[in-house]
Amino acid sequence: MKLIIFPPIPSILVSLFVFLALRHFLELPERAPRLNGLLKYLWAVALPLLLVMETVGSRWETDTHLLIDAVYVGLMVLLAGVVLTRMRALQPARTLLLALAPFALQALAKFILFVLPIEVGPSVSELILYGKPADLFWFFSIVWLVVGALVAYKQQTLLQQQRLEREVEARIQVRNQELEQLVEERTASLTRQTGELRETLEELRITQDQLIQSEKMASLGELTAGIAHEIQNPLNFVTNFADVSTELLSELREKQQKRTTLDAELEEELLTDLEQNLSKITHHGHRAASIVRGMLEHSRASTGERLPTDLNLLADEYLRLAYHGLRAKNKTFNATLLTDFAPDLPLIEAVGPDVGRVLLNLFTNAFYAVQKRREQLPAQPDYVPTVSVRTRALPEGGVEIRVRDNGTGIPEAARQKIFQPFFTTKPAGEGTGLGLSLSYDIITKGHNGTLSLETEEGQGTEFVIKLPN
Amino acid sequence: MNILVVDDELDVRALFEQRFRREIRGGQLRFAFAHSGEEALDYLHQHASELVLILSDINMPGMSGLELLSRIRQEYPTPPPPAPPRVMMLTAYADETSRQQALELGASDFLTKPVDFAALKQKLLQLAAQDDNTYENENSGS
Numbered sequence: 133m134k135l136i137i138f139p140p141i142p143s144i145l146v147s148l149f150v151f152l153a154l155r156h157f158l159e160l161p162e163r164a165p166r167l168n169g170l171l172k173y174l175w176a177v178a179l180p181l182l183l184v185m186e187t188v189g190s191r192w193e194t195d196t197h198l199l200i201d202a203v204y205v206g207l208m209v210l211l212a213g214v215v216l217t218r219m220r221a222l223q224p225a226r227t228l229l230l231a232l233a234p235f236a237l238q239a240l241a242k243f244i245l246f247v248l249p250i251e252v253g254p255s256v257s258e259l260i261l262y263g264k265p266a267d268l269f270w271f272f273s274i275v276w277l278v279v280g281a282l283v284a285y286k287q288q289t290l291l292q293q294q295r296l297e298r299e300v301e302a303r304i305q306v307r308n309q310e311l312e313q314l315v316e317e318r319t320a321s322l323t324r325q326t327g328e329l330r331e332t333l334e335e336l337r338i339t340q341d342q343l344i345q346s347e348k349m350a351s352l353g354e355l356t357a358g359i360a361h362e363i364q365n366p367l368n369f370v371t372n373f374a375d376v377s378t379e380l381l382s383e384l385r386e387k388q389q390k391r392t393t394l395d396a397e398l399e400e401e402l403l404t405d406l407e408q409n410l411s412k413i414t415h416h417g418h419r420a421a422s423i424v425r426g427m428l429e430h431s432r433a434s435t436g437e438r439l440p441t442d443l444n445l446l447a448d449e450y451l452r453l454a455y456h457g458l459r460a461k462n463k464t465f466n467a468t469l470l471t472d473f474a475p476d477l478p479l480i481e482a483v484g485p486d487v488g489r490v491l492l493n494l495f496t497n498a499f500y501a502v503q504k505r506r507e508q509l510p511a512q513p514d515y516v517p518t519v520s521v522r523t524r525a526l527p528e529g530g531v532e533i534r535v536r537d538n539g540t541g542i543p544e545a546a547r548q549k550i551f552q553p554f555f556t557t558k559p560a561g562e563g564t565g566l567g568l569s570l571s572y573d574i575i576t577k578g579h580n581g582t583l584s585l586e587t588e589e590g591q592g593t594e595f596v597i598k599l600p601n
Numbered sequence: 602m603n604i605l606v607v608d609d610e611l612d613v614r615a616l617f618e619q620r621f622r623r624e625i626r627g628g629q630l631r632f633a634f635a636h637s638g639e640e641a642l643d644y645l646h647q648h649a650s651e652l653v654l655i656l657s658d659i660n661m662p663g664m665s666g667l668e669l670l671s672r673i674r675q676e677y678p679t680p681p682p683p684a685p686p687r688v689m690m691l692t693a694y695a696d697e698t699s700r701q702q703a704l705e706l707g708a709s710d711f712l713t714k715p716v717d718f719a720a721l722k723q724k725l726l727q728l729a730a731q732d733d734n735t736y737e738n739e740n741s742g743s
Contacts, residue, residue, distance in 0.1 A: 361660070364693050368715040369612055375718075376619040405619060412612055459660055466665045 143201050144182045147208045148175055154212065157288060158219050167218060206243060209236050224284040224291065231280020234273035238266070347566040351492055352427070361456045362423050366416035373409040373416070380406050426453070426488065436578075440479035441487065443531055443599075447521050448473070450488050454495035455519075458503070467502055470520035477523050480531050480599050486578055487599075490571040494535040494595045495519065497567070500558070501539025501593060508540065530581075530600040538592040547587065575599070602729040603648070605633045607641040607657040607669065608691070620718050621725075629729050638664025642672060645686070649677070652686045653732050654725070659692035659699065666690055667699070667706060674707045687728070691716065 151174055155161070160168035181204070189197065213236060219225035244250075380402050387399075426449055451469060458465055502517035509515055515538075522534045542550060549555040551572040556565035575583040579599050587593040606617055614634045624630040633648070635641035638661060645652060655673070659666035670688050677685035687709040692699060700711045712721065 361693055364714065365610060369610075369616065371715065372616050372620070372718070376616065380619070408615065409619070412615065416612070455662070456660075466668065467662070469662045 142182060142185065143205050143208070144178045144185070147204070148178055150208075150212075154215065157285075158215070158222065158225055160215075160219075163222075164218065167215065171215070202242075206239055209239055222291075224288040227280055227284040227287055231277045231284065234269070234276050238269055238273055343566060344570060347570060348489065351489065351496070351567070356457070356460075359423060359427050359453060359457070361460060362452060363420050366419040366423075369416040370413050370420070373413045377406055377409045377413075380409070422449070423453075426450075436483055436486075438481045438483055441482040441484045442477070443480055443482070443487070443533060444473040444477050444523055446484060446488055447471070447491055447523060447533060450491040451495055451519075451521055454492055454499060458496070458499045462503065465499075465503055465506070465517075467499060467517040467519055470518060472520065472522040474524045477525055477531060478601070480601065482579055482599060483574075486574045490574050490583075490597065491521075491533070491535070493567040493571050494597075495521075498535055498537035498539065498593070498595075501537050501541070503539075505538070505540045505590075526598065530598060533597040533599075534594055535597075536592065536594040541589040541591050541593055542585070542587040543589055547585075550585070551583075602629065602653045602725070602732045603631045603633065603651045604654045604656060604725065605635060605641060605644055605648075605652055605686075607635045607638065607655060607661070607666065609636055609658065609661040611636065621722065624722070624726070630725060637661055638666065638669035638672075641669055645673065645676075649686075654728060655686050655688045657688060657690055659690055659703070666692070667702060670703065670706045670708055 151171055155168055155171055158164075160171065185197070185200065189200070209232065212232060213229065216225045216229040216232065220229065384399070384402050387395075448471060451471065455467065455469060498519045502519060506515065506517055518538050520534075520536045522536070524532050526532050546555075546557055551568050553569040554565035555569070572583050575581045575597055581597060581599040583595065583597055585593060585595045606613060614632075617632055617634075618625065621630050621632065625632065633644060633652075635644050638657075641655065641657065642664075645655070655669075657666040657669055664672075667690070670690065673685070673688060688707065689710040689712060690703045690708045691712050691714060693714040703711050710724070
């Protein structure tokens with residue numbers, strides 16, 4: 133009876149596990165699917181063999197067993213060699229091949245000596261088959277194999293790591309490309325949007341210019357009647373004085389022709405009158421011309437050129453225009469105009485037509501306010517609608533213009549928005565809502581000045597323009 | 602005949618004085634001038650009895666011609682004596698509403714600017730003749 137605690141592991145089972153490990157280690161399913169497929173069926177050979185050995189073979193002699201086992205192991209080593217050679221492109225496969233080489237060589241030598249009937253000396257057989265050197269070599273080859281396997285494993289791990297890194301890198305690159313593409317797309321869409329915005333801005337700018345122009349034209353329209361009236365008066369004077377002068381001349385000529393003794397006193401009087409008339413014609417001609425010039429300046433797009441400007445003259449001219457403009461629309465309207473112009477007012481570098489528009493706007497508003505108050509209080513005969521304009525030189529330099537009315541005043545709610553574009557308290561169609569907003573821009577942005585107001589509801593409003601030198 | 606011309610244009614004085622130089626020299630017409638409704642009222646208060654005709658512009662700063670007219674009609678309501686001055690309105694804005702308004706307020710005439718001086722002269726002389734007649738009649742009657 134034999135005592136067996138652990139039966140000797142048949143090389144057949146070992147080989148199955150070794151090849152399973154090898155297939156996995158060399159990643160055969162991915163790298164060589166066909167070879168892998170063949171090796172997968174190793175069990176189909178091994179298991180029947182094992183079965184035979186364990187059943188029928190148990191009755192065979194030990195030598196036969198050993199022989200079959202040796203042949204099987206030899207075949208397996210050969211198979212491993214073939215597989216590794218096929219996979220020699222892999223560094224771990226080459227290492228394994230190298231690791232297997234001593235063992236395989238010894239086994240081969242043993243087979244050759246076993247199979248071929250060659251008589252060799254006892255030294256050779258000792259060296260290869262039995263004896264101490266052979267055992268030593270066998271031991272060495274096993275150690276070599278194990279170390280080689282470890283090295284191969286190390287290499288494989290390193291390779292996998294590198295591959296992993298490459299994969300990560302590749303993934304990063306792909307992601308980068310995606311990102312780059314995304315950035316490009318975004319950039320393109322941003323560029324497009326910027327272009328669209330620029331176009332819109334340009335359109336808005338054009339619209340703004342048109343609005344400013346139409347606001348100018350609207351105020352010009354309000355003024356047309358006033359201007360007509362203003363021109364009519366001087367023109368009447370021109371024609372009348374010219375007429376009268378003709379009469380005077382014919383009177384003089386008549387007296388000359390009659391050769392009557394000329395009354396020296398009368399002649400002197402006639403000549404003085406003639407002289408006076410001519411100067412009056414010149415004066416009123418200039419007056420009409422300056423009104424026309426003002427009108428043209430008002431309607432023309434501003435050149436933005438700053439010139440020394442007499443603000444007294446400007447204020448006076450536009451006060452009259454605004455008044456007569458309103459009078460032409462509402463014949464029952466009357467207001468007292470008060471002017472208090474500082475005689476020593478310094479000339480101010482200003483864009484005359486622009487400041488004129490501001491004044492015109494302030495006057496028009498002032499007249500509107502007193503007119504409204506008049507309408508609200510029809511039963512108050514004591515109320516005298518009054519619009520006044522006052523100029524003075526500021527002690528710190530520059531000029532102040534105050535436009536005051538005793539109209540309705542501006543309610544608190546409207547005060548905050550009064551300089552905002554398109555804000556108007558006038559009924560639709562009467563105000564563009566741009567007047568004060570443009571005025572504010574002209575004074576602050578155009579002339580570095582200030583435009584402020586003091587107002588009391590039901591008492592009146594005063595706008596204060598301050599222009600620096 | 603004393604005439605008060607009310608107009609805010611200062612040169613109206615020079616113009617009238619020359620237009621009517623012969624009549625002034627001849628003593629048929631006498632002109633006084635006021636530059637505002639207020640001034641005109643002041644003048645009227647001082648010279649009420651002498652004044653026969655007021656020629657007033659409508660569009661003036663402060664008291665307008667129409668206001669002046671209504672004030673005059675309030676202060677000097679009805680004839681008889683002394684007869685209240687006639688008031689002729691002069692305006693550059695010759696529309697029917699103001700004309701109606703002026704006539705309702707008691708204006709004796711409504712003239713448009715530019716003034717037709719030939720026609721005005723005729724009217725004034727006619728009035729002056731009438732005035733002289735009434736004056737003479739009154740004198741002879743007393």
